[in-house]
Amino acid sequence: MTDSDALSPFPAALDRIEATVDPQRIFLQGEQVLRYGDLFDRVRRLASFFRARNLAPGARVVIASRDDRHVITLLIAMIRTGVTAVVADPAAPADELNKLIRAADAHGLMIDAGHPAAAEARDVLRDGGVFLTLHPEEERRGLLGRLLADKTGYPALLKDHAPARDLPGTLPDDTRAYILFTSGTTSNPKGVEITHGNLFAHISTLNRVYGYDPNARILNQLPLHHTDGLVEGPMCALLSGGTLYRPGPFSIQQIGTLADWIARHRITHLVTVPTVLALIERLGDADRAMFRTGDFRFIVSLAGYLDEGLWRRFEDRFGTRIVNVYGLTETVSGSLYAGPDDASHRYGTIGKPVDCECRIVDEAGNDLSPGQVGELLLRGPHVMPGYFRNLEATTEALRDGWLHTGDLATMDDTGCYAIVGRKKSVIIKGGINVYPEKVNAALKSHPEVVDAATFSLPDPVWGETVAACVTLRTPIAPSALIEHCRSLIAPESLPAEIHVLPEFPRGPAGKPVLNALKSHVLKARSQAPAPDPAAEVYVIAARCFKTSAADLSPASTPENTAGWDSYAHMELTNALECALGIRLAPKDIMSMGSLGDVERIVRGKLAA
Amino acid sequence: MSVVSLYWLGWLAGTVALFWAAPSRVRHLVLAAISLAFLTVHAPVSAVVLSVLAVLCFWLPRLSPRPAPAIFAMVLAIVALLVAYKAGILTIGAAFDDTGAVVRLVMPLGLSYYAFRCIHYLLEHYKGALPPHRFSDFIGYLFFLPTLLAGPIHRFPDYQHDLSQHRWDADTFSRGLERVLYGYAQIVILGNWFASTKLPALIAGIDPSREALIAYLDALRFGLNVYFQFAGYSNVAIGFALLLGFSVIENFDWPFLRRNISEFWRSWHISLSGWCRAYVYMPVVAVTRNVQLGALATMLAIALWHELSLRYVLWGLYHGLGIVAWQLFQRAKPALPMLRGPVAQGLAVGGSVALTFNFVILSFVLIKEATMPDMLRAYATIFTGTW
Structure with a gap:
C-alpha cells in the first residue's frame, strides 16, 4: 500500500533514463x-497532445491496439503525464x-483504425471523450502511400x-x-488499479531479482x-535501460x-508461460x-502452474534454468520466485517471497504451520489499492492490508511455498485467466440452452482447459454452441469441449455440483477409444x-541419439512393420529423420 | 592453387573483411559474389557449371508440372556429369609430370563437392524436408567459399539454420582463427613434414631385409599423410566458415581410435559418409531391405566418388565387406559369452581398436600402389616377408 503524501518516482526515473x-x-525490437x-x-509530443485535449492526470484512457509499438509508447506517455x-x-x-469502456468510465479511447468495433466504441465514450485512431506505421512510403496516408490519427498527429x-x-x-x-x-467487473508506487516498487524488485541492467535483452511476446x-516486458526493459524483443x-x-x-539477438532472458514451455518441449x-x-x-x-515434470525435463534437455x-494482476505481476538463486530454485514450488510478506491461513484467518494447507495471503508495496469503483470486491480481497489470493498453498521446511489448489473459480488456460461466469453467460444466451456450468480440466499443454x-430445451450440436459463443467471448475463453446432460447434479442451494460434472466428463473421456x-x-x-x-522424444534424431545408426534404422x-501391421514405403523409410517424423508417418499409415 | 599459400590466405582475409563490412541482410550474397569471383578467376568452367546447376536445382522442381520426375532426371544428369568428368569423357585439361606424360585429367574445381550438395538439395526437396527459404539463400549455400573447393559437404538445413541465426560473435571468430591455424599445422607440420619427409627418412633407415615392416610402415605413412592432409584442409575450411559466423559439419573425429569399421566410417570423412548413408545406403536398403547390399553399395559409391578406377572399386569392396562382416558379427554377438571384468573388457577394446586400425591401414595399399602387380606385391611382402 502506498502513502498518499508520497511522490511518484516515475517522473525523475524516466527523466534520468531519457x-x-x-x-x-534500441528499446523495442519487434x-x-x-x-x-x-x-x-514521442512521449513528449504525446504529452503536448494530451494537454491540448485536456487529458489531465487521473484521466482514464482505453488503449486497444495490435501494434506493440503504439501500445507501449502510449502507456509510457500516460505514466509520464499521470x-x-x-x-x-x-x-x-x-x-x-464496450462494456470495458463503460466500466472504466473512460475519458478517452485510442483504438486501431481498422478495429471492427472502433465506430461503435466511440459512441460508448463519455461526452467530450477523446477519440483517437491508431494507424500502422510504415517506415518507407511511396508517393501514393504518402498521399493516402492518414493525416489526423496517431502517429501522424505527432508532427x-x-x-x-x-x-x-x-x-x-x-x-x-x-x-x-x-x-x-x-455484472461486477473487476478493474485492478495499479498505482505509480505499486508499479515502481515491483519493477525495482523484478529488475533486482532477474538481474536486469542496460545489457538485458528480454524476449517477452506475451499479450500487452x-x-x-x-x-515484465516494456516496463522492466525501460527502467533497466535494456532492450525488449517481441517477435510476434x-x-x-x-x-x-x-x-x-x-541466438541472433543474444537474448538474455525469455519471459513466457508454462504452456509455451510445454509446446517447445x-x-x-x-x-x-x-x-x-x-x-x-x-x-x-509465470502466469500459470509450472508442472514439476515439465520443469525438470525442460531444464535437463535445454540446459537452462527456469x-x-x-503473482497476480493484483500484485502487479510477481511476488514469489523459485530461482534464479539456488536456495529458492526448488522444483514443484513457487519459491520464496521477495520484497513482500506471506501468510497461510485457515478459513477463520488463523496462521497455519509449515506443511498445512491454507489460503495464501500477500502484503507488500506492490499490492494494489483496490478494484476500480468496486468496494465490495476490494473489501473481499483486501482485509487488514493483506491480499487474499484465493490460492491454496503450503510452505515447506526451507521456506519455499507450493500452490496446491484454488479457492476461486477462475480457470488459468495457458497463462490466460478465463472466467467461468463469463462463459456460462455466453452459453446461456443461446435460446436452446437451459443451464450451463463451466469448469477447468487438467491439460498437459495448457495446464488447464475450459x-x-x-x-x-431441444437438441443442438455442441459445435453450434461454440460458434454462438465465438461472437461473445474472447477466443481463449471458448470451451474446448461441451457435454450435453439431461440435468445437472445440484447441491442444497440448487447450484450445479462442479466436481460431479468434472467426474462425469473425465469418465466419458476414459471410455473414449x-x-x-x-x-x-x-x-x-x-x-x-x-x-x-x-x-526419446519427437526431436530424437540419428545425430543426437546413441544407438540410432543405419543398421538400427532398418531394425x-x-x-514397426511387425508390431503395427503396416508397410513402410521406401520414401517413408528415407524420410524418418527424427522420431517425430516416424510418429507422423506411422500415424498416417494407420489412418490410411 | 594451393590452400597453403599466402595468395589463398589473402583471399581468406579479404573475404572475411568484406563479409563483415557488408550490411547483415546481404552478407550471404556478398560471400556468394566473392565465391563466384574466385571461381571465375581460377576455374571459369566451374563458375559456369555451378551457376547453371544452381538455377536448375532451385527452379526446375518448382516450375515443373511433375516435380518428382524432374528431380530424378536432374539427379541422374548431375551423376552423369560427374561420371563423365571422372571417367575422362569430359575434361577441361590435363596435369602432366616432369616427363610430359599425362598424370590425370582435370575436372572443374570443386565439382565432386558441389555436385553432391546439389543432389542433396534435390532429394531433400523431394522428401519435403527443406526449411522455408528463398533462391538467394540457396545461392548463398552453393556459393560458400570456405567449403567450395574441398568440402566438407555441408547440408542445406544446417546452413539455413546458421544463416537465420547469423550474428557477429567474438568467440566464434576466435575459434575460427584457432581452427585455421590448427588446420595449417596439420597440413604443414604433420602432413608435409612428418608424414611426407620425416617418416620416409625414418623408413629409409630401416634394414632393407625387414621388407614386411618397411611395406607396412609405408602403408601407415601413406594413411597418416592422407589423414593429416585431408583433416587439415577440412579444419581450414571449418575455421574459415567460423570466421564468417557459420558452423560447418565436422569431417574427422579421431578415426584411428575407433573400435570397429562402422564406427570408423562415422568418424572418417564424415560429411561424405553421411551423405552416402542418406542417399545411397538408405534408398538401397529401403527398396531391397538388405543391409549388406546397402553397405556394399555405399562403400562403392564412396570409393568411386574419389576416383573411377579398378583400384578404388577394390578399396570400396574391401571396406564394404568389412562392414558386412561387422554387421554379421553384431547379429552373432548376443550368443557369444560376455566379457567380464575391467581387464578383459579393456583388452577387448584395445584389441578392437588395433584390429580396426590395421584393417584401415592395410586398405591404403590398394590405392597407394600405381599398378595391380605393385599392389599384390606389397600385400605379399607384408603378409609373407620378413619383419
Missing part, C-alpha cells in the same frame, strides 16, 4: 524498431470492449505537436498508472493487455523463429542448443536403439 541512455539504443530517442520524443492507461484486448468482441518541455516534475505516488480488467463482462506482457505472438510453427531470435522439433548461446541466462515462467514466478456442461498405437513408436525405437524410451523399420 538523459542518460543513448538515444540510438517487426519494427523503436529507439530510446524516438520513444522519448494519465491512467486501461489496456484492452485488441481481439475482444465489440460487446466486451503537429512539439515535444513538451515542461512535463510534470512531480506526481502523487498513488496516481493510477494503469487499470487492467480481469473480468470485463459480468496482460500484466505479464505489459510490466507465439505459435508452434514459430519455435524455429524463437530460437533464431534468441513436447511438440516442437526444437534445437536442444537453442538456449546455449553463451548470452542466455534463464527463462522466467525461474518459476507466482470444459462446459449444458442442459438443453484408446490412444492410437503410434505412441508405441517410442517403445519400439527404444528397443531397437538399446536405450530407454524416456530418453526400427522392420519392428
Whole structure:
C-alpha cells in the first residue's frame, strides 16, 4: 500500500533514463524498431497532445491496439503525464470492449483504425471523450502511400505537436498508472488499479531479482493487455535501460523463429508461460542448443502452474534454468520466485517471497504451520489499492492490508511455498485467466440452452482447459454452441469441449455440483477409444536403439541419439512393420529423420 | 592453387573483411559474389557449371508440372556429369609430370563437392524436408567459399539454420582463427613434414631385409599423410566458415581410435559418409531391405566418388565387406559369452581398436600402389616377408 503524501518516482526515473541512455539504443525490437530517442520524443509530443485535449492526470484512457509499438509508447506517455492507461484486448468482441469502456468510465479511447468495433466504441465514450485512431506505421512510403496516408490519427498527429518541455516534475505516488480488467463482462467487473508506487516498487524488485541492467535483452511476446506482457516486458526493459524483443505472438510453427531470435539477438532472458514451455518441449522439433548461446541466462515462467515434470525435463534437455514466478494482476505481476538463486530454485514450488510478506491461513484467518494447507495471503508495496469503483470486491480481497489470493498453498521446511489448489473459480488456460461466469453467460444466451456450468480440466499443454456442461430445451450440436459463443467471448475463453446432460447434479442451494460434472466428463473421456498405437513408436525405437524410451522424444534424431545408426534404422523399420501391421514405403523409410517424423508417418499409415 | 599459400590466405582475409563490412541482410550474397569471383578467376568452367546447376536445382522442381520426375532426371544428369568428368569423357585439361606424360585429367574445381550438395538439395526437396527459404539463400549455400573447393559437404538445413541465426560473435571468430591455424599445422607440420619427409627418412633407415615392416610402415605413412592432409584442409575450411559466423559439419573425429569399421566410417570423412548413408545406403536398403547390399553399395559409391578406377572399386569392396562382416558379427554377438571384468573388457577394446586400425591401414595399399602387380606385391611382402 502506498502513502498518499508520497511522490511518484516515475517522473525523475524516466527523466534520468531519457538523459542518460543513448538515444540510438534500441528499446523495442519487434517487426519494427523503436529507439530510446524516438520513444522519448514521442512521449513528449504525446504529452503536448494530451494537454491540448485536456487529458489531465487521473484521466482514464482505453488503449486497444495490435501494434506493440503504439501500445507501449502510449502507456509510457500516460505514466509520464499521470494519465491512467486501461489496456484492452485488441481481439475482444465489440460487446466486451464496450462494456470495458463503460466500466472504466473512460475519458478517452485510442483504438486501431481498422478495429471492427472502433465506430461503435466511440459512441460508448463519455461526452467530450477523446477519440483517437491508431494507424500502422510504415517506415518507407511511396508517393501514393504518402498521399493516402492518414493525416489526423496517431502517429501522424505527432508532427503537429512539439515535444513538451515542461512535463510534470512531480506526481502523487498513488496516481493510477494503469487499470487492467480481469473480468470485463459480468455484472461486477473487476478493474485492478495499479498505482505509480505499486508499479515502481515491483519493477525495482523484478529488475533486482532477474538481474536486469542496460545489457538485458528480454524476449517477452506475451499479450500487452496482460500484466505479464505489459510490466515484465516494456516496463522492466525501460527502467533497466535494456532492450525488449517481441517477435510476434507465439505459435508452434514459430519455435524455429524463437530460437533464431534468441541466438541472433543474444537474448538474455525469455519471459513466457508454462504452456509455451510445454509446446517447445513436447511438440516442437526444437534445437536442444537453442538456449546455449553463451548470452542466455534463464527463462522466467509465470502466469500459470509450472508442472514439476515439465520443469525438470525442460531444464535437463535445454540446459537452462527456469525461474518459476507466482503473482497476480493484483500484485502487479510477481511476488514469489523459485530461482534464479539456488536456495529458492526448488522444483514443484513457487519459491520464496521477495520484497513482500506471506501468510497461510485457515478459513477463520488463523496462521497455519509449515506443511498445512491454507489460503495464501500477500502484503507488500506492490499490492494494489483496490478494484476500480468496486468496494465490495476490494473489501473481499483486501482485509487488514493483506491480499487474499484465493490460492491454496503450503510452505515447506526451507521456506519455499507450493500452490496446491484454488479457492476461486477462475480457470488459468495457458497463462490466460478465463472466467467461468463469463462463459456460462455466453452459453446461456443461446435460446436452446437451459443451464450451463463451466469448469477447468487438467491439460498437459495448457495446464488447464475450459470444459462446459449444458442442459438443453431441444437438441443442438455442441459445435453450434461454440460458434454462438465465438461472437461473445474472447477466443481463449471458448470451451474446448461441451457435454450435453439431461440435468445437472445440484447441491442444497440448487447450484450445479462442479466436481460431479468434472467426474462425469473425465469418465466419458476414459471410455473414449484408446490412444492410437503410434505412441508405441517410442517403445519400439527404444528397443531397437538399446536405450530407454524416456530418453526419446519427437526431436530424437540419428545425430543426437546413441544407438540410432543405419543398421538400427532398418531394425526400427522392420519392428514397426511387425508390431503395427503396416508397410513402410521406401520414401517413408528415407524420410524418418527424427522420431517425430516416424510418429507422423506411422500415424498416417494407420489412418490410411 | 594451393590452400597453403599466402595468395589463398589473402583471399581468406579479404573475404572475411568484406563479409563483415557488408550490411547483415546481404552478407550471404556478398560471400556468394566473392565465391563466384574466385571461381571465375581460377576455374571459369566451374563458375559456369555451378551457376547453371544452381538455377536448375532451385527452379526446375518448382516450375515443373511433375516435380518428382524432374528431380530424378536432374539427379541422374548431375551423376552423369560427374561420371563423365571422372571417367575422362569430359575434361577441361590435363596435369602432366616432369616427363610430359599425362598424370590425370582435370575436372572443374570443386565439382565432386558441389555436385553432391546439389543432389542433396534435390532429394531433400523431394522428401519435403527443406526449411522455408528463398533462391538467394540457396545461392548463398552453393556459393560458400570456405567449403567450395574441398568440402566438407555441408547440408542445406544446417546452413539455413546458421544463416537465420547469423550474428557477429567474438568467440566464434576466435575459434575460427584457432581452427585455421590448427588446420595449417596439420597440413604443414604433420602432413608435409612428418608424414611426407620425416617418416620416409625414418623408413629409409630401416634394414632393407625387414621388407614386411618397411611395406607396412609405408602403408601407415601413406594413411597418416592422407589423414593429416585431408583433416587439415577440412579444419581450414571449418575455421574459415567460423570466421564468417557459420558452423560447418565436422569431417574427422579421431578415426584411428575407433573400435570397429562402422564406427570408423562415422568418424572418417564424415560429411561424405553421411551423405552416402542418406542417399545411397538408405534408398538401397529401403527398396531391397538388405543391409549388406546397402553397405556394399555405399562403400562403392564412396570409393568411386574419389576416383573411377579398378583400384578404388577394390578399396570400396574391401571396406564394404568389412562392414558386412561387422554387421554379421553384431547379429552373432548376443550368443557369444560376455566379457567380464575391467581387464578383459579393456583388452577387448584395445584389441578392437588395433584390429580396426590395421584393417584401415592395410586398405591404403590398394590405392597407394600405381599398378595391380605393385599392389599384390606389397600385400605379399607384408603378409609373407620378413619383419
